[in-house]
Amino acid sequence: xxxxxxxxxxxxxxxxxxxxxxxxxxxxxxxxxxxxxxxxxxxxxxxxxxxxxxxxxxxxxxxxxxxxxxxxxxxxxxxxxxxxxxxxxxxxxxxxxxxxxxxxxxxxxxxxxxxxxxxxxxxxxxxxxxxxxxxxxxxxxxxxxxxxxxxxxxxxxxxxxxxxxxxxxxxxxxxxxxxxxxxxxxxxxxxxxxxxxxxxxxxxxxxxxxxxxxxxxxxxxxxxxxxxxxxxxxxxxxxxxxxxxxxxxxxxxxxxxxxxxxxxxxxxxxxxxxxxxxxxxxxxxxxxxxxxxxxxxxxxxxxxxxxxxxxxxxxxxxxxxxxxxxxxxxxxxxxxxxxxxxxxxxxxxxxxxxxxxxxxxxxxxxxxxxxxxxxxxxxxxxxxxxxxxxxxxxxxxxxxxxxxxxxxxxxxxxxxxxxxxxxxxxxxxxxxxxxxxxxxxxxxxxxxxxxxxxxxxxxxxxxxxxxxxxxxxxxxxxxxxxxxxxxxxxxxx
Numbered sequence: 001x002x003x004x005x006x007x008x009x010x011x012x013x014x015x016x017x018x019x020x021x022x023x024x025x026x027x028x029x030x031x032x033x034x035x036x037x038x039x040x041x042x043x044x045x046x047x048x049x050x051x052x053x054x055x056x057x058x059x060x061x062x063x064x065x066x067x068x069x070x071x072x073x074x075x076x077x078x079x080x081x082x083x084x085x086x087x088x089x090x091x092x093x094x095x096x097x098x099x100x101x102x103x104x105x106x107x108x109x110x111x112x113x114x115x116x117x118x119x120x121x122x123x124x125x126x127x128x129x130x131x132x133x134x135x136x137x138x139x140x141x142x143x144x145x146x147x148x149x150x151x152x153x154x155x156x157x158x159x160x161x162x163x164x165x166x167x168x169x170x171x172x173x174x175x176x177x178x179x180x181x182x183x184x185x186x187x188x189x190x191x192x193x194x195x196x197x198x199x200x201x202x203x204x205x206x207x208x209x210x211x212x213x214x215x216x217x218x219x220x221x222x223x224x225x226x227x228x229x230x231x232x233x234x235x236x237x238x239x240x241x242x243x244x245x246x247x248x249x250x251x252x253x254x255x256x257x258x259x260x261x262x263x264x265x266x267x268x269x270x271x272x273x274x275x276x277x278x279x280x281x282x283x284x285x286x287x288x289x290x291x292x293x294x295x296x297x298x299x300x301x302x303x304x305x306x307x308x309x310x311x312x313x314x315x316x317x318x319x320x321x322x323x324x325x326x327x328x329x330x331x332x333x334x335x336x337x338x339x340x341x342x343x344x345x346x347x348x349x350x351x352x353x354x355x356x357x358x359x360x361x362x363x364x365x366x367x368x369x370x371x372x373x374x375x376x377x378x379x380x381x382x383x384x385x386x387x388x389x390x391x392x393x394x395x396x397x398x399x400x401x402x403x404x405x406x407x408x409x410x411x412x413x414x415x416x417x418x419x420x421x422x423x424x425x426x427x428x429x430x431x432x433x434x435x436x437x438x439x440x441x442x443x444x445x446x447x448x449x450x451x452x453x454x455x456x457x458x459x460x461x462x463x464x465x466x467x468x469x470x471x472x473x474x475x476x477x478x479x480x481x482x483x484x485x486x487x488x489x490x491x492x493x
Contacts, residue, residue: 048431049415051458051466056413058406058452059341060333062324062374066344066397069319069357069377070290073310076102077283082299087312089297093288099312100299102284111281114274121270125263132251140251144244147237154230154237161230167223174212174219181205181212292316295395315395320378322354322399325364325371333405334359340376345398347391353379356403376401408450411457417470419448419456428458431467441469 080102087099132140161167185205191197250259296313299305322342326334340354358375365371381393418428426448429441446461462468 047470048467049418049470051412051414051462051464051468053410053464054413056406056408056411056450056452056455056457057404058408058450059402059404060326060330061400061402061453062326062330063398063400064322064324066320066378066393066395066399067323068292068295068315068317068395069321069375070292070316071295072289072314073296074099074286074289074312074314075308075310076286076305077307078280079305079307080284082301082303082305085297085299085301087294087297089294091294092292093294093314094291095288097288099286099288099294099314100297100305101286102305104281104284107277107281107284110277111274114270114277118267118270118274121263121266125260125267128255128259128263131254137248137251140244140248144241144248147241147244151234151237151241154234158227158230158234161227164223164226167226170219171223174216178209178212178216181209185209286312288314290314290316292318317395318381320381320393320395321357322376322378322401324374324376324401326374328363328370328372331359331372331374334374334403339404341402341404342376342378343400344391344393345400350391352381352393354401355379374403376403406450408457411449412459412462412464413455414458414462414468415470416451416454416456418468419446428462429469430462431469 082100083103084101085099086101087093093099185202185208188197188201188205192199192202292314293316294312295315296310298309299311305311334356336356336359338356340356342352342354344350344352354376356374357377358373360373363370363372378393414428419426420428425445427443427445430444432440432442444461447459449457449459451457
């Protein structure tokens with residue numbers, strides 16, 4: 001009996017201890033829950049924002065480098081030896097200022113020759129338009145008469161060559177000698193063939209026949225040459241006579257329209273040759289096409305400058321721009337004339353205004369990515385830093401660009417970090433006043449409009465002046481966070 005009594009007391013003690021432990025655990029859990037709730041509420045209240053009506057700027061952004069809006073690389077159109085370099089890097093130049101020159105001695109000579117050629121054609125045209133005077137007509141008649149006399153003499157010489165007794169006698173003698181040699185050869189051939197003579201006589205007769213044949217051929221050639229020379233002389237005389245007659249007739253008739261046109265064309269061609277020579281001479285000197293700063297000089301005196309290679313670079317450093325690229329989605333939002341906000345890595349807290357001035361019509365594919373080059377021009381480079389010092393914008397500085405693609409006036413705006421998503425539904429945590437639980441937050445589903453990198457437009461769900469939390473919290477589902485429902489966590493029933 002005593003043993004059972006001891007055992008019973010032991011169980012009672014153990015039960016009491018267990019009860020105490022359970023009560024302690026419950027108390028601890030309650031205390032931890034209250035502490036967690038207070039801690040979360042404090043965290044939520046630590047960073048809040050007020051929904052307000054304002055202007056929402058929707059932008060697309062990119063990065064690039066500051067470049068001169070106008071940069072011109074000048075090259076000689078033809079190669080040559082550099083005679084002068086008139087500028088250095090950093091020099092300021094005005095439009096039309098000479099920058100560098102090639103040796104132009106040969107080009108000067110070409111200009112002189114072209115001027116002489118032009119003057120000659122002009123004189124010929126002037127003479128044609130003025131017409132012939134009496135002296136020129138008289139000279140033309142004398143030339144015609146002389147040509148006619150020469151023609152008569154040439155015709156007489158040709159007729160004499162055809163009927164020349166000496167030539168005919170020479171041909172007859174040569175022909176008779178050939179005939180005699182042929183007869184002698186035939187005679188001795190028959191004698192030898194009949195066995196009445198030695199073959200030596202045949203060989204001798206054949207040799208004489210061949211000599212006679214050669215003499216006859218030479219006599220014929222000599223006669224033909226004399227006749228041909230006389231014929232050619234007569235033809236030349238006839239051509240000279242025709243030309244003299246034509247010149248006289250032209251002088252008497254005066255210049256016709258075709259002759260004047262031909263002479264004018266020769267003048268025009270000579271003028272074009274002179275213009276071309278002058279252009280080559282002009283291009284031997286590089287001149288500044290615009291006012292600006294010399295940013296590169298790539299030639300030296302006495303060295304050979306190759307044609308087409310940049311010799312001097314002129315940049316307008318007063319007008320700066322930024323070259324950037326956008327993918328095909330962003331470039332669809334960009335158009336020429338849109339405003340842009342420009343910030344520089346080298347100068348914190350300073351913004352410059354810009355404008356989109358160029359969008360490439362054709363994409364530039366890089367590593368399989370379709371990109372469109374875009375140029376944004378700085379509208380002004382005057383600004384001051386946060387400490388009030390003037391800011392100097394230089395070519396080559398890194399720049400961030402935000403192009404304003406949409407301006408939404410009167411939008412109800414909250415910070416980007418105030419909006420959360422739960423299973424496809426957008427919501428915010430709005431602060432509420434609860435007299436029993438103290439200040440808390442409630443979930444409010446919202447409808448979103450436009451957005452940028454830092455703000456959302458709320459089209460429904462909130463009102464101006466609502467306070468929302470912008471603390472980033474892990475989302476545990478629609479009905480609970482950190483194991484507590486929204487009612488117990490944020491003071492809602």
